[in-house]
Amino acid sequence: MGRLLARWVDLVHHTAVWVVVAATLGCALLLHYTVTHLGVDTSTANMISARLPWRQTFIDFRQAFPQLTANIIVVIDADTPELAEDAQEQLGAALQANARTYHSVNLVRGGDFFHRNGLLYLSTQELDAFADRVAAAQPFLRQLSDDLSLQTLFALLVQTLDADAALSDTERIQWALAEAFAASSDGRFHRLSWRELMASPRARPGAHQRLLLLRPRADDAQPRHRRVAVEGIRDAVERLGLGTETGVRVRLTGAVAMEYEELASVQAGTALAGVLSMMLVIVVLFVILRSLRLVLASVLSLLAGLIATGAFAAVAVGRLNLISIAFAVLYIGLAADFAIHFCARCRELLDAGHELRESLRQSAADVGASLLICASTTAIGFYAFIPTDFAGVAQLGLISGTGMFISLAVSLTVLPALISVMPPPPRTGAAPPPLHVRTLALVGAGVLRHRTGVRAATIVASALAAVSLSGVSFDDNPLNLRDRTSESVQTFLELVNDPDNIPLTLSVLTSSHEGFSATREELLRLETVASVRSIDDFVPSDQQEKLAVIDELAFIMGGELAQPQRPRIDPDTDFEHIREFARVLSAHLARVGLERAPAAAHLSAQLQDWITATEDLPRTERSRRVGELVESVLATLPRQLAALNAALRAEAIDVDALPESLQALWVSVDGRRRLEVVPSNDVSDDAELGRFVRSVRAAVPAATGMPVVQIEAGRAVIDAFRFAFLSAFGLIFVILLALLRSLRDALAVVFQLLLAAALTGAAAVVFGIEFNFANIIALPLLLGMGVDSAIHMAHRRRAAPPADGNLLGTSTGRAVVFSVLTTIFSFGTLALSAHAGTASMGLLLTLGMIMTLVCTLVVLPALLSRATRR
Template sequence: MTGHALRDTCIAHEDKGYRLLKERPVRLFIALIHRRPLVVLIASMALTAWSVYLSMGIGIKSKMKDLLPETAPSVVALQEVNKRLGSADNLIVALVSDQFKALIPHLGGIADTLQAHPDIRKVEWRQDVELIDRNALIIFPTLDELKDHYQSLRERIRDEVKKRTRLLDEDEADAEGDGPTFKRFTYSWAEHEQDDGLSNLGRTFRTGRGKYREYFYNMLHTAVGLKVHPVRSSGDLKFSRHILEVTHDLLNQELERRFGGVGKGQVVSQVVLAGGYRNTVERANQVKSDMLGSIGIAFGILSLIIMVFFRSVRALFCVLIPVASGIVWTGGFVALTIGYVNLITAFIFAILLGLGIDFGIHFFARYKEEHALGRTPVDAMVITHQNCGSASILAAVTTSSAFAALSIADFRGFSQFGGVAAAGVLLSLLAVIVVFTALVFAIERVSPMSRPVVEQTARQARHQNRRPFPLSGRFVLFALGVGVFCLSSAGQVGFELDMNKLMQKDTVKPEYQRVTYGTVKSSAPAVLIAANSKEARSLHEQLTAMGKTPEGKQFLKEHQSLFALIPTKQKDKITWVGKICRKLKRKVKLFEGDSREGADEILKRCEPTEFAVEDLPDWVKAKFTDKTGKVGEFIFVTPRGSINNGETALAFRDLMLSLETQAGTAPAVTGKPIVWADIITAMYVDGKKTTIAAFVTVFLLLLLFERSLVALGLIVLPLVLGIAYTLGLMVLLGIKINFFNMLVLPTIIGIGVDDGVHIYHRYRELGPNSARYVVRSTGMAAVLTSLTTSVGFGSLLTANLFGLNSLGLLSIIAIFAALFTTLFVMPAAMQWLDNRHSPAPSDTA
């Protein structure tokens, strides 16, 4: 809740004695600032400058895992993986060239130069695939598949021989003329995949063998890559920037020494850096750009609103400078506490502009009115603080309490947003109380505010309109009925599980990603952690069996473990490979074209030999070896389909957790799909928890301050109906809840109740049959401050993330839904109560 009423609301507090702030301490505070306004301004400027300095050190964490608590199972498992295996992040170096024969011999030397740097742990440039290539036919197919392939090969060759015999018996003239000619048997798994054993063998070999390449060429075969493994994770933005700069400089120096430089006509025409470290920097730059853009847009629109409303340059300075100070102080608070912003909290500053400016508008309007009544600057400021200050403190406490309710969430997207927003609202009010006061006094000394002739004060005007509000009980019942209908349809509000629909608007891959595409595997597998190699083998066997089930075929793409490359029953497999190769060698002339090349590829691998773990290439063993030297205790599992799809992530996580360890429990598992599944689960739980907590908090605060069930009912009525109408509009417009806009419900509870509080207090001050006038006076102030609040949230519509756009759009809908119920339903309910207790007065002007 923010300061949604201007002068009229403050009058209510003045007349009824509803003051949180007593006159004596307020006057002492104002007098102190009045004596030394420049000192106060210099002190506040120093605090602001220090906050700016602190804010410059705020980090940006744009990874999804940063939204989960450290105790989340996937995060705990990820920490274990990083501890034992090191960071899985890598920096891809793509050397664009059309002279690979000249470049390849130098890759080892270039890799050695990079690896010599202390911030680079390892550089991969080549994979020894001789053993895998030689034994491919016993590694990738199972024994049963080899037997099926052999039988299929025999049957197909027999059929083709019979066919050829029949064709040879045909009339020789027909054979030589235009009649049907002999067609050799083919099995082209490259172009025409057939559903037979031999074609399946080709596909199995091609798919499995294709995972292991000697060099890291990109998909277009225009660049060859090196995989650089820095010593620290890409989660460290400062280090990511550093390692990109270091790698770029080392490469330029080395390529200059070896080839005379980089450019057109050189062996290397372009150097492109990509991978996790480049992505981290690019995402951070995008978030920063969107954050500053949203703040700038909000600041510009709010400045225009102030100029139009007050028609005064003085108002522009007196309102915006204190609010801007409060926002900067909030940045310093973030730097001292959390130290970073995430995908959601990065945009809280633009939102706080819209929330905090209400306090400034409130204070300036009341001061201007009191000054116009002929009071001295000190007296005018004392009355402003006593009355508007009391209302603003109540508003700020309620709003910040609702935001603070979000901090109970485990999901950091909620908890950090709530904590920062709660602190930001209070700091914005503090800045208005101190900086606004000093700024007004300082300007008064240089350029005193003019005193326009006041024909009638608000105190006189408020009694002149006593006509009843045109809506009453029937409208309230109708509004309640619509609200109940909207709540009953709330179950139709969908939940957006596809992260692809929430991320960046620009779906075109950046140039650096297009160049490096294909150099390394782009999928983000999950990682299963076993207690020992025996357990890892058991998990591997369970995954193999699971892959043959309907669920496994739907959600499991592949799994890699050390045991996947160490086939069982090697002797039996070697025997059957020999049978296939002997049969194929004798009849290879039946094949032609593309199929002949495929047959020749199989025949090159007809002499597999038995091997064990110690025979595997070093780069393979290193992938499954932890820092202590333990081998084979990790399994990498890739889901089928998009890992950003929530349904896929949830189903995949359930499959992983259905596996059993030796202890009979689910294994520890982590990775991007598991993190996304944990985020979805956390949102489900925390969304309900924080919404209930925010509502209960606001309810108790209102009960504490109002101490009247009638007052409580009138104030809460527009809030509840506003939420109901928002849910109904979501169904009507097809807006789904996602992990960005889920913040709207608990947030709008704090903001939406504000209008009701000020409308009610104005009504209480004026008495029965004043609802119509309250709407025309305080209601218009509510329209203005709802507009400024919506500007803060609306600035998110300019962000480059669809999820943040949805947060901004849904917030605007919710704010104006609450405003509508406050301006129409709430006064109608007041009029209804007035009609029941006393007759409406006759219409008078």
């Protein structure tokens, strides 16, 4: 093999210029193809094989109800229920008008249907209490609807000072008005909520949060579609002025939003890691090669191989996933090894006085075979995942494994051609060995001299590592792989803890009414199930009784109330009305005493402060402040009056009367009905989530949803890890036996590999690193990468053994150290990513390579030395 590779490199040397030209043109074509054909699939669900039964069930569910999985949830929080509802309607209308981007826009618990029939969803007790309060407030509301002004409001309030409250307890509106005047004095945006004033003090206040459920026209293969959908919402929010300055906060979550932000996080992290990795590799190359031309040749060959690997990815898979997107950083760290070993040997031969042609030929003969074997063993670590159901890492394995052979071909073709075109200048004079050369030689000599102590320490370390491995754990929660500081993840976690909006539910599809009822009853008997929802829950109970109450209230109200669009504002007149009301209120307090009327006293103080701060302002500024105050106090009342008018027109409803957008969430196009299973415990705890999923699927195996995907995907990943680790281990052991032709040497190498893996697991336990979907590739990959160093050392001992037996004193030993350092630096840059999955993969691979380096430099020489002596 060595002779064949030497001849090949000699041919490359003679045609170096043509090889470089051909490589340049080829890279240009491949780069263009990669840019135009390589996409990204942002779906995390697609990272598990679709052939698994639970995946097929989930795919069927996703196709039946796409708006429940491939969605964007817009969460609107506002200072008042009216602001939240208004923002929901404005934003919903704006997005519905953009049919090219959004397939459907569902106003959750909003829209005309719920405005008209909302009272039917109250309990009979709540409806009776509401009706009593509105009936008592009828004169108050009638007069304000006819003349929506501060003058009318203050006149009505004066009447309540010495009488029973009309709208509610008098103090409630007094406290609310005091807050309005305080906000005006402070220059804060504020809106008084008339809906909350009309609600019973014991009733649940109107929701300050509203949701929009969007199904964008987004394809997993087109991240641009996700960006357009997400940015389209943000543009509409900005255009409508929905911000904290108007009492509204809009946030995005849901599968599409989280995948969009996750892709942005992964891309930013891998781009940063790629740049830093290349810079660190250049530094390491310069330290070991000490030649700018050799460094430049190595970097250019790295880039050529990276471009070719990217083109292969475009052909082989077409779309990267959120794990395989890291192939570029892995390639830089691993492919640099080939350049280091080839160039280090070439540099050694040149320093010994050989001609460039002979140095290239001899380098190929000396290290070419070991490079081929190392490419194979590293590829095995990657390829071991291909037959598994973990499609996400299987894709990375296919790309990166093949990338190792591409790197090998580039290192034996493009690299020697570049060196021939840019030959390194000869060194003048005999320079003393650099510090790192002397240090490695001393380390190697020390290991050989104290091999007995090294072996004893190895036994102790092995025992400690084995004990620590009992603490290794696997985190199957995909949320923990995402950036916890991102808006979409933080918002999703809030929804998980909200009993009204729990997103971690399970779904069961039934095709018959009998199966529907039986399944529901069976699920309700489970301890882990709080409730089972269906479309039937949106048909109100006791409708005839409730409609009678509503009809009676409509009669009391004497017909519909007028619906003014905006409050009547006359700044000068309103300012005088405010001063007059303050005077009347002060007189009232003087009669009853401050202690008996705390709300009135607080309102009076705020009024006086506001008047003092406002009366000396310039007329224009004072008019603006008065106008803002009137808006603050009365602006939400028109919406409440319109809502009341609509609610008094309620009619009996059945399932068929429900809005189509609501029915689509519960009944599929083919007629199957969905049951939504709600957990009884806090499923933000992974243990409780697993208990919930297991109990429900034990009763109904067809139950599906994201919790099932999370649990089953974790099992699939663990199974994939076991298969990949054992497969890689077996194949690598066979290669070692064939290469070393010594069972004792092969066992020594395997032992140090297993020790490095065990130490990596122990370090993960110590540093609190859990295995997850992203970093579980580390251990099988470390087997393939870790054995490379041992192969180089063993091959050098056979091909060109050093006289003193100290391999660390040779160029091969130095190349091993520096190639591992480049890999450590490259993987370490991944740990800087904001994406938790990418960072954990980089961190675990870095720890693993450090352990591998220690075992290779210390443990392996001691074990091989013992074998040699015997």
